[in-house]
Amino acid sequence: MYLLRNADVYLPTPSGRPDILVGGGQILRIEPGIEIPERYCEVIDASGLVAAPGLIDGHVHITGGGGEGGYATRTPELAISDAIAGGITTVVGCLGTDGVTRSPAALLAKARGLEEEGLTSFIYTGHYSIPTRTITESIEHDLLLIDKVIGVGEVAVSDHRSTQPTFHEFARLVSQARRGGILSGKAGVVNIHMGDGPRGLALLKRLLDETEIPASQLLPTHVNRNPTLFEEATAYATRGGFVDLTTSTDPVSLEEGEVKCSSGLRAVLDAGVDPGQVTFSSDGQGSLPVFDAQGRLRGLGVGRVTSLIAEIRDAVMLERVPLETALQTVTSNPARLLKLRGKGRLAVGQDADLILLERSSLEVHSVMARGRWLMKNREALVKGTFE
Ligand code: ZN
Numbered sequence: 001m002y003l004l005r006n007a008d009v010y011l012p013t014p015s016g017r018p019d020i021l022v023g024g025g026q027i028l029r030i031e032p033g034i035e036i037p038e039r040y041c042e043v044i045d046a047s048g049l050v051a052a053p054g055l056i057d058g059h060v061h062i063t064g065g066g067g068e069g070g071y072a073t074r075t076p077e078l079a080i081s082d083a084i085a086g087g088i089t090t091v092v093g094c095l096g097t098d099g100v101t102r103s104p105a106a107l108l109a110k111a112r113g114l115e116e117e118g119l120t121s122f123i124y125t126g127h128y129s130i131p132t133r134t135i136t137e138s139i140e141h142d143l144l145l146i147d148k149v150i151g152v153g154e155v156a157v158s159d160h161r162s163t164q165p166t167f168h169e170f171a172r173l174v175s176q177a178r179r180g181g182i183l184s185g186k187a188g189v190v191n192i193h194m195g196d197g198p199r200g201l202a203l204l205k206r207l208l209d210e211t212e213i214p215a216s217q218l219l220p221t222h223v224n225r226n227p228t229l230f231e232e233a234t235a236y237a238t239r240g241g242f243v244d245l246t247t248s249t250d251p252v253s254l255e256e257g258e259v260k261c262s263s264g265l266r267a268v269l270d271a272g273v274d275p276g277q278v279t280f281s282s283d284g285q286g287s288l289p290v291f292d293a294q295g296r297l298r299g300l301g302v303g304r305v306t307s308l309i310a311e312i313r314d315a316v317m318l319e320r321v322p323l324e325t326a327l328q329t330v331t332s333n334p335a336r337l338l339k340l341r342g343k344g345r346l347a348v349g350q351d352a353d354l355i356l357l358e359r360s361s362l363e364v365h366s367v368m369a370r371g372r373w374l375m376k377n378r379e380a381l382v383k384g385t386f387e
Contacts, residue, residue, distance in 0.1 A: 001022060001023035001036065001040055002022045003034060004021075004022070007046035007356060008050045010323060014323070018030050019033065025372075026350065027352050029348060030348060048360075049358060049366075050359055053350075055088045055089065055308055055309065055312075056089075056331060056334040056343060057088045057330070060092065060305060062091060062121070064077050065095070066287025067098045068097060068297060077285065078110075079384045080118060082305050087364040089354075089370075091111075092122045094123065095128075095154075096128060097127070097128050099128065099132070104135045105135050117385065118374050120351070120353070120370065122148050122338070123150070125152055128154065128155060132155060140183070141180075143177070144183055150187055150338055151177060152177045153190060155170075157170065158197035158198075158199040158203075159197055162195060171211055175211075189217060189218070189219050192204065192218060194220050194221065194223055196229070205236065215240045215241045222244075225259075227259060240277070242279070245279070247283070248304055252299065253290065275325050275333075278333065280330050281334075282304065284303050285305075286302070287301070287303075288303055308330055312326045312362070323362075352368055353368065363378075365378055
């Protein structure tokens with residue numbers, strides 16, 4: 001057992017400095033003045049540190065992604081040390097453009113590997129295409145029969161790399177995800193890759209207008225990729241939609257008008273959006289392709305999962321977003337929307353996924369996942385099998 005004392009505790013709501021007792025992979029107690037004989041637990045003085053839930057990264061290309069510039073541009077797999085460095089204890093893996101040389105089965109295997117190494121992992125079945133590739137015979141079968149499958153994605157719309165889905169194709173896919181989700185007690189969320197195309201969120205808005213499917217079934221991502229889409233997404237969130245902002249970016253994209261994630265959070269809050277409607281994800285290990293106006297590839301980078309905590313830090317330090325509001329975009333909000341039980345909040349009975357951050361700099365100091373230290377005192381204690 002571990003007893004953490006003197007940390008500023010964010011559940012993510014700020015809760016003063018209660019002690020936190022951890023044992024058996026769970027949070028056992030959160031209250032002031034816990035007394036346990038020292039032979040039963042290690043006492044950790046967390047003075048000067050913030051204790052918060054381990055971060056949930058809801059969109060990571062854990063098997064690698066990319067390939068938009070040919071085979072040599074396929075990006076590498078996620079190494080667990082990157083997640084640990086970024087304070088991430090739960091990842092949701094997804095495929096992207098390539099659903100031929102990348103498969104949902106390989107994604108599932110990688111997710112299981114990360115779990116064995118120490119993280120909690122889930123996956124979206126499918127990829128950019130509609131209809132999409134699955135592990136078993138359908139989206140509903142995957143959701144009902146494979147524990148790690150929590151939804152579908154990332155399916156692409158308003159993008160030159162999409163399958164140019166019609167409204168009916170899109171609605172059919174979302175309905176399958178909804179049924180599979182309901183029957184399995186999972187979220188069945190459809191994670192939607194938004195491209196730069198002028199059609200923007202049209203398919204999503206039409207779905208909410210013309211069908212009975214609720215907004216919580218849809219999570220459009222990369223909505224900060226250009227100012228027009230961002231403005232439309234802000235209005236979409238104002239009317240109850242959920243939006244996911246992507247944290248990994250590069251200087252070229254920012255120069256060309258991408259809205260930096262932390263500034264985007266400030267802007268949606270200023271527009272009156274309920275902070276509970278907003279999530280951040282890294283798009284880690286995805287390629288960051290830059291296309292010119294003719295759709296020709298101009299350059300390529302790789303997204304980093306560590307961008308998630310970097311944007312939380314910038315939201316707090318540069319944009320003056322309260323820490324609890326910034327934290328909820330990567331803890332309680334994704335846990336609630338994706339129905340990740342035991343995740344995203346510090347509370348008795350929840351999984352002992354927690355991070356300690358330096359109070360002044362918000363640098364990651366320690367990371368615990370299911371009661372096990374992955375990083376302690378800035379030293380990584382766990383590495384990937386081949387690292
Ligand atoms: Zn994407």
